[in-house]
Amino acid sequence: MNKYKPVIGLEIHVELKTKSKMFCGCPAVFFGKKPNTQTCPVCLGLPGALPVPNRKAIDWTILIGKALNCKINEVSKFDRKHYFYPDLPKGYQISQYDEPIAIDGSLKLKIKNEKLKIEEKTFRITRVHLEEDTGKLLHVGADTLVDFNRSGVPLVEVVTEPDFDNADDVKRFLEELQVIIRYLGVSDADMEKGSMRLEPNISVRKLEVGSWELEERKKPQTSNHKPQTFLPKYKVEVKNINSFRFVKQAIEYEVERQIGILEKGETPMQETRGFDDKKGITYGQRSKEEAHDYRYFPEPDIPPMTFSKKYIEGIEVPELPNQKVERYLKLGLRYSNAFTLTRNKKLNDLFEETTSKIKVQDKIQVTDIANLLINKREFANLSSEELYRKLKELKSPKQFDEKLLDTTINQLIGVNKKAVEDYKKGKENAIMFLVGQVMGEMKGKADAKTVISKLKAQMSNPNLKSKN
Amino acid sequence: MINNMELTSLTLKEALEGLENKKFSSVELVKSHISRIKKFNKKINAFVTICEEEALKQAREADKLIAKKAKNALLGIPIALKDNWVTKGVKSTAASKVLDNYVPQYDATAIVRLKAAGAIIIGKTNLDAWGHGSSGEHSDYGNTLNPWDYSRVTGGSSSGSGAAVSAGMALVGTGTDTGGSIRQPAAFCNVVGLKPTYGRVSRYGIIAMASSTDSIGHLTKTVWDSARVLSVTAGFDPMDATTGKNEVPDYEEILRGKISGLKIGIPKEYFGKGTDEIVADACHKALKVLEDLGCKLVNISLPHTKYAYPVYAVIQTSEVSSNLLRYDGVRYGNERKMFGDEAKRRIMMGTHSLSSGYADKYYHQSLKGRTLIIRDFMEAYKKVDVIACPVWPFLPFKFDERAIDPLKMYLSDVFTAPANVSGNPSLSVPAGFSRDKLPIGIQFMGPNYSEDLLYKVAYAYEQETKWYLEKPKLKE
Numbered sequence: 001m002n003k004y005k006p007v008i009g010l011e012i013h014v015e016l017k018t019k020s021k022m023f024c025g026c027p028a029v030f031f032g033k034k035p036n037t038q039t040c041p042v043c044l045g046l047p048g049a050l051p052v053p054n055r056k057a058i059d060w061t062i063l064i065g066k067a068l069n070c071k072i073n074e075v076s077k078f079d080r081k082h083y084f085y086p087d088l089p090k091g092y093q094i095s096q097y098d099e100p101i102a103i104d105g106s107l108k109l110k111i112k113n114e115k116l117k118i119e120e121k122t123f124r125i126t127r128v129h130l131e132e133d134t135g136k137l138l139h140v141g142a143d144t145l146v147d148f149n150r151s152g153v154p155l156v157e158v159v160t161e162p163d164f165d166n167a168d169d170v171k172r173f174l175e176e177l178q179v180i181i182r183y184l185g186v187s188d189a190d191m192e193k194g195s196m197r198l199e200p201n202i203s204v205r206k207l208e209v210g211s212w213e214l215e216e217r218k219k220p221q222t223s224n225h226k227p228q229t230f231l232p233k234y235k236v237e238v239k240n241i242n243s244f245r246f247v248k249q250a251i252e253y254e255v256e257r258q259i260g261i262l263e264k265g266e267t268p269m270q271e272t273r274g275f276d277d278k279k280g281i282t283y284g285q286r287s288k289e290e291a292h293d294y295r296y297f298p299e300p301d302i303p304p305m306t307f308s309k310k311y312i313e314g315i316e317v318p319e320l321p322n323q324k325v326e327r328y329l330k331l332g333l334r335y336s337n338a339f340t341l342t343r344n345k346k347l348n349d350l351f352e353e354t355t356s357k358i359k360v361q362d363k364i365q366v367t368d369i370a371n372l373l374i375n376k377r378e379f380a381n382l383s384s385e386e387l388y389r390k391l392k393e394l395k396s397p398k399q400f401d402e403k404l405l406d407t408t409i410n411q412l413i414g415v416n417k418k419a420v421e422d423y424k425k426g427k428e429n430a431i432m433f434l435v436g437q438v439m440g441e442m443k444g445k446a447d448a449k450t451v452i453s454k455l456k457a458q459m460s461n462p463n464l465k466s467k468n
Numbered sequence: 469m470i471n472n473m474e475l476t477s478l479t480l481k482e483a484l485e486g487l488e489n490k491k492f493s494s495v496e497l498v499k500s501h502i503s504r505i506k507k508f509n510k511k512i513n514a515f516v517t518i519c520e521e522e523a524l525k526q527a528r529e530a531d532k533l534i535a536k537k538a539k540n541a542l543l544g545i546p547i548a549l550k551d552n553w554v555t556k557g558v559k560s561t562a563a564s565k566v567l568d569n570y571v572p573q574y575d576a577t578a579i580v581r582l583k584a585a586g587a588i589i590i591g592k593t594n595l596d597a598w599g600h601g602s603s604g605e606h607s608d609y610g611n612t613l614n615p616w617d618y619s620r621v622t623g624g625s626s627s628g629s630g631a632a633v634s635a636g637m638a639l640v641g642t643g644t645d646t647g648g649s650i651r652q653p654a655a656f657c658n659v660v661g662l663k664p665t666y667g668r669v670s671r672y673g674i675i676a677m678a679s680s681t682d683s684i685g686h687l688t689k690t691v692w693d694s695a696r697v698l699s700v701t702a703g704f705d706p707m708d709a710t711t712g713k714n715e716v717p718d719y720e721e722i723l724r725g726k727i728s729g730l731k732i733g734i735p736k737e738y739f740g741k742g743t744d745e746i747v748a749d750a751c752h753k754a755l756k757v758l759e760d761l762g763c764k765l766v767n768i769s770l771p772h773t774k775y776a777y778p779v780y781a782v783i784q785t786s787e788v789s790s791n792l793l794r795y796d797g798v799r800y801g802n803e804r805k806m807f808g809d810e811a812k813r814r815i816m817m818g819t820h821s822l823s824s825g826y827a828d829k830y831y832h833q834s835l836k837g838r839t840l841i842i843r844d845f846m847e848a849y850k851k852v853d854v855i856a857c858p859v860w861p862f863l864p865f866k867f868d869e870r871a872i873d874p875l876k877m878y879l880s881d882v883f884t885a886p887a888n889v890s891g892n893p894s895l896s897v898p899a900g901f902s903r904d905k906l907p908i909g910i911q912f913m914g915p916n917y918s919e920d921l922l923y924k925v926a927y928a929y930e931q932e933t934k935w936y937l938e939k940p941k942l943k944e
Contacts, residue, residue: 041574041673045794047567048554048576048673052709080790082822091793146798295822297831300680300787302709 004262006255007203007231008170009126009162012177013155014064014187015133015195016057021152022132023051023094028153031193035138035147043152045089050301053078057130057154058101058305060186062315064156065102065128067180072312076101078130078299083292086146087135095157097296099304100129108322110335111172118335123173124161131155156187162201162231167251174198174247175343179321182345191243198241200251203232203268204258234270238282241275250275254282324348331366337374346380347373353384354391364391408441409454423459431455475500476636477939480545480693483639487534487544494530494544494588498523501546501590505637508942512613514631516551517559517592526588533586541700543586548638550629551592552599552675553579558589562675563607564597566795566806576673577708578642578684578701585700590638593628597808598792599644599677601625602652602880605871606810614656615940616907620864623656625649626687630657633687635942640697641687646677647780648859648884650685651896655859655909658898658935660694660926661687663884665916666891667712669698670705678787681780681888689936691897691927695719698919714917723923728762730925733852737773738883743861750908751858754899757932758856758925766852770844772837773886779837780885781878782821782830789818813874842890849915854925858883859896859909887913895922898935907935 021028024042041049065072079097105125110118135151137144158177164170178196181189189196236258241250254273261268270288275281298304319327321342328338341351354369368391372379379387412434413420422430431452438451475497478486486492502520509515523546530544549555552562554572561567575583583589596606604612604627612627614620615635622630629641630653643650645663654661662685669684676682684701688694702716734755739748759765792815797803807815821830848855861883870877887894892913899910912922930936 041572046554046572046574047560047562047570047675047794048572048671050672050708050710052707082790082793084793084796086796086798089794089799091796092790293824295790295819295824295827297786297790297822297827300678300710 003207004204004255004259005207006165006251007162007205007235008164008166008251009201009235010158010160010164010170010173011199011201011237012158012160012174013197013199014158014181014189016060016154016156017187017195018054018056018060018154020054022054022057022130022154023152026152030149030153033149035145035149038149039151043089044148045091045151051094051299053302053305054154059315060154060184061101061128061130061156062307062312063184063186063317064158064181065105066312066315066317067184067320068102068105068107068125068128068158070102070105070125070128072102072307073099074309074312075099075304075306077304078302079296080299081131081294081296083294085134086144087137087151089135089148089151093131093134094299094302095131096129100127102128107173107176109169109172109176110322110325110339111169121169123163123169126159126161128156128158131157162203164200167248167255170200170251171244171247174244176321179343179345183318183320194242198247199237199239200241200254201235201237202251202254202258203235204255204262205230205232206262232267234268236268236270236282237272239272239274239285240277243277246275246277249277249280250282253280257282321348328366328370333367333370337370340374341370350380350382350384350387354387357384357388362392362395364388364395368395405438405442405446405451405454408438409451409458412437412441413455413458420459431459476504478639479689479936480542480639480696481690483545484542484696488539490534494527494534495524497544498527498546498588498590501637501639504635505591505632507944508635508637511618511944512615512631512635512637512942513610514593514612514628514635514637515548515591516561516563516594516609516628519558519589519591522558523588523590530586530588540586541696542582542640545587545639546590547582547587547640547642548591548593548629548632549579549589549642550595550626550644552595552644552677553592553642554673554675555579555589555592558592560592560675561609562598563595563609564806564808564811565608566802566804567800568802568806570800572673574673577670577705579673581700582642582697587640587700593626593632593638593641595627595629596625596649596810598675598788598811599625599646599649599682600788600810600814601877602648602884603627603865603870603877604630604653605867606808608808611867614864615942616656616658616905617864618943619866620906621656621867623652623654623860623864626653626661629687630654630659630661633657633659633689634940636939639689640693643685643687644674644677645683645685645884645888646681647784647881647888650683650687651859651884651894651909651911652880654687654896655898655911656864656907657687658901658907658938658940659687659689660691660898660930660936661685661896661909662694662698662919663887663894663896664698664702664919665712665893666888667708667710668714668893668917668919669701670703670708670711672705672707676787676791678784679791680787681784681891683888683893691723691895691923691930692720694895695723695923695927702919712917717920719920719923722920723927725924726762727758727925727928729764730762730854730921731764731766731852732758732925733766733768733848733855735768735770735773735848735855735857737770738857742882743858744863746902747858747860747862747908750899751856751910754910754929754933755856757929761928761932763925768848768852768855770841770848770855770886772840772844773882775837776841776886776889777878777882779834779841780881780889781817782834783838783889785814785818786821786831786834787818788814789816789822810874838889841886845886845890845892845913845915853914854918854921855913856910857913859911863902863906863908883911887911892916893919893922895919895926897926897930898933900933900935901938
């Protein structure tokens with residue numbers, strides 16, 4: 001059957017929504033702003049200008065690292081990563097190389113498997129580091145213009161181990177990461193706007209023991225060469241996937257393409273490929289031979305950073321969506337409802353606020369709130385007060401109008417003798433006529449099931465004699 | 469009114485007193501310096517830009533303030549800025565054709581502070597392009613001639629500032645010292661040159677050469693003058709993450725203090741073979757003066773001295789190769805082929821030192837060496853208060869004498885680069901002349917943030933010797 005297994009690792013960039021940029025005081029929000037209106041000597045990389053790091057951005061990177069169960073390095077530093085591109089004003093990007101802020105994390109996800117059973121998968125996080133975004137090139141006719149508004153915006157890079165073997169899991173992981181980032185309140189994490197970007201590294205491995213795998217096994221085992229992780233000798237990095245819609249498409253296309261090459265007995269080339277969303281295909285951009293030597297070295301303009309244990313502990317992670325799901329399950333919610341209620345922070349806030357209003361005498365359950373919010377999406381726009389009032393109203397008929405219901409039933413039984421007789425003779429349908437009458441009198445403020453049972457009880461009452 | 473000649477031979481201290489006592493005006497002071505520049509700059513080539521109009525405007529403003537008895541540290545004083553100091557609205561080239569027409573949109577922090585203290589910028593001074601050089605021979609705008617002997621180099625890279633102060637064209641010349649670039653021209657031009665502690669003066673707005681060793685200082689006629697300028701420029705800058713938060717002491721008060729009992733270390737590695745006898749002799753004579761003033765001379769060793777220059781060379785060229793990447797031809801108007809030979813040489817060496825496969829052998833190895841050199845100094849400062857040694861191993865040399873062999877030229881930095889590698893402050897002061905009237909300098913090094921101590925020692929020595937009173941005889 002399927003003799004190939006995709007091996008996929010992810011590099012995800014998230015733009016932080018700090019007030020100011022990473023290394024200067026310019027505003028970090030640039031979307032829709034007139035080109036080059038949010039710049040200064042620092043983010044333009046002018047002669048003599050120096051970077052001063054943004055503490056908030058560093059704290060938020062620590063926060064993301066903690067949310068992804070990483071170890072936070074007590075000593076961290078910035079490095080220069082050199083390459084030429086017209087949108088990079090200094091000729092190097094200030095990034096982090098060998099001492100990133102966070103390392104060795106993981107994200108556990110509940111994922112439906114092929115048999116539609118929910119299983120838990122763990123995806124390892126290699127590192128989370130902080131860097132600066134570049135400017136943007138605008139191609140106008142034959143000219144290329146540079147807009148530096150985005151230059152120097154704080155950018156967090158999350159790198160995973162190659163723990164993915166299908167596009168669905170990648171999509172699920174990305175969605176979870178997006179929700180986590182939004183819960184942390186550190187970014188809009190919007191793929192369409194570019195504040196979240198995915199670059200998967202894709203390769204495909206033959207499942208049957210192929211020749212190269214045997215070769216690998218013959219090699220001596222060293223600490224950084226573990227036999228259980230047989231990674232293919234090449235990998236392909238895919239860029240320009242700028243929408244959730246294209247994540248699956250790009251990965252599946254690339255996997256198919258590589259299988260095609262492997263089928264011919266060849267090894268795909270190590271390269272960087274772009275994704276063309278109009279054609280739905282990937283195309284070659286840069287081969288291994290053209291790969292950069294980034295010549296990393298410690299950024300001399302920024303002293304190394306040290307974080308005390310106390311400082312790291314002081315940066316607190318709020319309850320995250322997957323933790324909320326666990327808690328909701330304990331409260332009696334169905335998994336699918338618990339999941340849905342944690343996908344959107346606004347919806348979740350409404351849910352949490354409304355549940356906090358529950359009073360015992362109101363006989364409202366957490367599940368009532370969940371069901372209402374999920375089944376009637378229009379209620380999601382209400383305030384928690386309005387939503388709670390609505391719930392109380394919906395619950396109220398059973399409690400407050402019981403006496404009215406009893407009187408109504410008695411009255412109607414007295415009036416509709418024929419129907420009562422028919423029912424007593426065994427015409428089951430006759431009761432439906434009576435239900436209709438009762439509901440009409442009650443103006444719908446009664447539960448049909450209750451009405452039926454009350455009617456039945458009343459009509460089988462031996463004290464009730466036909467006055468005929 | 470006093471004549472021009474007298475005004476341009478004043479020290480900063482004398483000029484400030486003269487202005488305060490209304491002996492002359494700031495306009496007169498500025499005019500006399502500008503006319504001297506006009507007279508001699510064609511020959512000496514100390515200035516690449518002269519800001520006559522703006523300087524006179526500022527001088528008139530200063531005179532109004534002086535009339536109102538306003539006080540300020542440098543009110544009405546004409547100063548010259550090295551052309552790698554970025555000046556708002558005034559061309560800043562770093563003496564490289566790559567930045568031939570570059571007019572910055574902001575002032576360096578140190579300039580903001582100098583202006584706020586009332587200083588008047590009369591022009592921008594020549595340098596080895598980008599600061600690359602110790603002789604002044606690598607400027608794209610021509611050599612600066614040594615006022616003491618036009619056939620000889622001024623020392624570099626702050627060649628223009630050294631010549632300008634020495635020749636009475638400015639009361640203060642600013643500089644940058646990455647491997648010796650302030651102390652070297654100071655020693656060759658008979659002026660005082662301060663390389664402060666790394667991080668004492670903000671680097672914001674100074675065109676970077678090697679970011680981890682660039683120290684921002686100045687050249688003046690006397691030690692007191694140097695202290696006055698540092699009290700203006702020193703201090704934490706929120707725009708430079710590497711500036712220290714240490715308080716700025718009252719240098720002028722401290723420098724008058726007693727020096728008897730201070731221990732002065734004489735490192736044997738700086739007085740061995742390779743150091744001209746005449747230079748060593750001048751330094752020993754200077755040390756004798758200090759001994760007579762009650763200092764204790766202590767022979768010490770800085771065992772890793774021989775590695776200091778190679779360590780410096782690798783770190784410096786690596787950082788240079790990175791810092792010059794921004795001049796990529798997309799902006800500033802000129803392509804990378806406009807870089808001079810020396811910049812190209814350093815870009816190649818630095819790029820190689822950082823390349824994958826070589827970085828461990830060169831760049832990372834140098835960082836380890838740097839730690840050893842820092843440790844050498846720390847150990848030494850447990851035994852002595854300051855260290856004294858020559859600035860150069862030899863006298864001012866003739867043009868092209870060393871330029872033919874870049875390696876020989878690089879060896880000029882052996883005595884100055886160690887303080888840049890360690891980050892410690894160092895002060896170069898005049899220590900006399902050769903028989904041919906060529907200036908010789910001695911430098912005092914100390915632990916980080918010990919500029920006050922260096923000033924105290926140097927001031928005591930200067931009061932005994934007063935070499936600054938000797939002036940070069942200029943020819944048009």
